[in-house]
Amino acid sequence: MITIFDTHAHLDLEQFSPDREAVIRRIESGTLPVVPDEPISQPIEMTGVLLAGIDAQSSICCAELAKRSPIFHAAAAIHPNYVVNAADNDWKIITELAHSDSVAVIGETGLDRYWDHTPIEQQINALWRHIDLAVQTAKPIQIHCRDAWDDMLPILRQAVKEQGLTGIIHAFSGEPEQAAECIELGFYLSFAGSVTYRNAKFSPLRESAQMVPIDRLLIETDSPYMPPHPFRGKLKRNEPTMAVMVALRLAELRATTLESIAKTTSQNARQLLCTNVKKG
Numbered sequence: 001m002i003t004i005f006d007t008h009a010h011l012d013l014e015q016f017s018p019d020r021e022a023v024i025r026r027i028e029s030g031t032l033p034v035v036p037d038e039p040i041s042q043p044i045e046m047t048g049v050l051l052a053g054i055d056a057q058s059s060i061c062c063a064e065l066a067k068r069s070p071i072f073h074a075a076a077a078i079h080p081n082y083v084v085n086a087a088d089n090d091w092k093i094i095t096e097l098a099h100s101d102s103v104a105v106i107g108e109t110g111l112d113r114y115w116d117h118t119p120i121e122q123q124i125n126a127l128w129r130h131i132d133l134a135v136q137t138a139k140p141i142q143i144h145c146r147d148a149w150d151d152m153l154p155i156l157r158q159a160v161k162e163q164g165l166t167g168i169i170h171a172f173s174g175e176p177e178q179a180a181e182c183i184e185l186g187f188y189l190s191f192a193g194s195v196t197y198r199n200a201k202f203s204p205l206r207e208s209a210q211m212v213p214i215d216r217l218l219i220e221t222d223s224p225y226m227p228p229h230p231f232r233g234k235l236k237r238n239e240p241t242m243a244v245m246v247a248l249r250l251a252e253l254r255a256t257t258l259e260s261i262a263k264t265t266s267q268n269a270r271q272l273l274c275t276n277v278k279k280g
């Protein structure tokens with residue numbers, strides 16, 4: 001049995017509106033939406049999917065989905081790209097959700113200089129609000145960092161040192177130096193479809209994936225985005241069972257078996273997300 005825990009998916013988004021129930025059934029039965037050239041040799045069991053909120057409404061949807069099935073866990077936050085649109089009432093909703101038993105993680109939050117929808121000072125401000133929520137509620141944080149490591153690392157360093165913050169770097173995209181720093185700070189590193197891509201520009205990322213200690217390694221899909229190789233550009237929409245393709249690539253990069261990567265990443269996720277949190 002291949003046990004898979006997808007630590008980052010957006011099932012609440014409109015891309016899933018036409019057939020969300022069918023996607024959920026595929027998660028429950030461990031069925032891929034496409035058949036890879038080399039089929040996965042053993043049955044897949046999805047042990048968890050962490051649904052990441054991107055704004056108040058999305059976080060409410062994630063929390064509702066998490067109540068449906070023990071497979072689903074919810075994260076609540078305002079994504080850095082949407083902070084610019086957040087009103088006081090949105091923050092009130094996020095704060096209430098963060099304190100509720102239906103939410104296991106504060107995320108996704110972070111910094112994004114690639115899209116730059118929200119002025120960076122406002123993004124930093126919002127990141128600190130989420131850090132405070134994570135610390136107050138003793139829940140892990142889920143960090144999005146795109147082209148913003150120079151801003152991110154000093155913030156994480158301070159929050160870990162002064163407030164004992166812990167959590168996940170989602171869709172890790174950094175180089176080995178940044179991976180080493182995140183590991184030293186106690187974070188888990190989650191790898192997404194990008195680690196399966198063959199382009200030369202991802203070779204530092206592949207190196208990062210090889211050096212992460214096995215007890216800090218996680219996998220994710222970032223569904224509906226980032227379909228893994230060889231489905232990039234072919235599959236319109238990614239979905240959580242496809243995290244097995246990320247595990248397969250990590251097994252190849254780390255010279256181990258799919259079964260072992262799947263088992264350990266699944267255990268790591270359960271340990272981080274399910275230890276202290278009662279599900280409401």
Ligand SMILES: [Zn+2]
Pocket residue numbers: 008010052108222
């Ligand atoms: Zn995301």
